[in-house]
Amino acid sequence: MARRPTVYDVAERAGVSITTVSFAFHQPERVRAQTRQTVIDAARELGYVPSGNARGLARGRTGALGLYAFDLMISDADAGAPADVPGEEDVADLDPRTFPLYVDEVERGFALECHEGGRTLLLASGAPNGSAVYDIAGRVDGLAIFPGTHSLDAVRSIARSIPLVAFSTPPMDTSVSHVSVDNRAGMVRVVEHLWTAHGVRDIAFVGDGALYDFRERLEGFREAMAFRAAGAVEPAGREGLTTADWAASLADLVASDRLPAALVCQSDQVALVVLDLLAESGVDVPGRVRVTGFDGILAGRLSRPTLTTVRQPFEQMGRLAARLLAARVANPRGEPEFSVLPTRLLARESCGCG
Template sequence: MAVTRAQVAAHAGVSPAVVSYVVNGGPRPVSARTRTRLRVEAAIAELDYRPNRIAAALRAATTHSIGLLTPSPTNPFFAELSATLMREFSARGKSLSVAVTDEDSDLELLHLRSFLDRQVDGVILTSAGSVVAMEELGPHSVPVLVVDRVGTMEVPAFSRLHVENTHGARLATEHLQQHGHEIIGCIAGPPTEKLVAERIQGWRQQQDGRDDDFDSLVEHGDFSAAGGHGAAHALLGPGSRRRASGRPAPTALFVTSDVQAFGVLLACQELGLRVPQDVAIVSFDGTELARFANPPLTSVRQPIEEIARVATEVLLARIADPALEPAHQTFKGTLVIGRSCGCDDRAEPAPDGLPAEHR
């Protein structure tokens, strides 16, 4: 059974309050050289007393913990983001509790209730569904930060950080155009996601009406390797809508996430299409895992380190001062060159003609 503060006090011949002063460094000072302090420290050592830090934190109205809700640990973008956030908060003396939702609304509610019951100091949400779930729980005082999938439901009380999706999609499509591709297809995420609509919009804008049947160049799938695999078969396979319309197949693909691109690569292999010789690919996210694909992916990298740093600063500032206005900040992605687009990934910088801001 755990040793209590009262037992330490009795062993040392002092009051429980004095034990608290020694353990917590106050509020009243107990000099390091007094007999009282030495007796208390000896009693702590002899009885192996371990203070209940959680209870102390709750008494002080802070737990020094943050709750993070993430859709999937198998998506390398969310895995990198979670790990980077954990390092940032840890460096500031805060712990990060991560809960995986698998895009399940019941799980989102369950984990959010758990975070609030444990009195976390702040919550980070990374999916539009979790924003809806947080709103369903009703009024709450905990600061909330939404990262990446801000969704169509923008809650004024929540801070928001995300990459400029339209800009990144245009950047990816432009790079494929510089390789000479005129018919560029799109493997997109779920059509209900706001960021998917923004990335499709950038892909279409960059092509500036070059094809009058954009709908036949887009296939949707989950943000997963399986989702990308199925969408690629639907777009490039013998039963594709594009083929049925008698129009030429795309020679290049913009894929809205790295994790989908892994499935696209497998689908191309199954269909007998070489990457990049037959189909060039540029994806979105720029995760570390993308460079280990075969061939290594060219991708628009989200500035994960910067996003995590700003997220930490924004959330901790609102925890310290709840009266602060919620922050809203966007970030620009940069192109990371691999070989899936037709470039030699050993060549730096990116091909000539790419605007300086895109390099």
């Protein structure tokens, strides 16, 4: 590749100063239209591209925001060690529903906000707790991260240098902004809908409740059941469905015909697996058992039956995170924020709604 042309080359070709070249690209109102066109023509002839990094170095900023997401296909690897990345033939065999599809939708909102605000977006992903998060943090003015990508020590370390927003995590540090949704209220709506619209009383929660979002949903379920049942029905977990072995426990319930009337799943991905398991066993949904999810990913609309779920405002979450980062970049002394966005119930076929 030939040497990259510089601002000096453009200035020489256009017969102007380097200051005029800089103004032509970054403050065009300060340059006569004819002169600016001369500069642009010279740049085009030379293949010159203004360096955003150089401008950033001059003012201590890059002009970019970063978004770091976990990649379920990359295994944990120590710094300097190669990650175990599957080949294309392995990828083709994976169930696409195992991918964190909600991350893609949040990313879209983040990208739209960056575009509309004139900011560069840098994306990165890696294994949970991997070192790649530190690499992207050194290249951006602010960084948004998803749960499962970092340790608390990593978060606190990064937040000392640049503004940081964490999605769907508890308020862990006063130096970090947070964007989450009202998981408890969303789960309460699910229980209320099953209870009032369908007259269902025997309801079980499905999932291990490991992540922050899932724990919040489990707590919301238990609160709603306690309020509705007034202690008449044991909370979820009585059948062993709130453990990491929930799939095996559910298979046992199917085999012994001891299924509850409704299965409230901690996420859409869990609900889709539940639907598969029930379909393979010939269990009618929603005739024999009603199933609900949580998140509102696209796969739930394409399942058969279509999945009743609680929709997170993914695009709004991404946009809000980008705005919070931009505000902190503009005002480093500003206070981090903890934002909780509302959710909405989408009643579909899997619970018995049309």
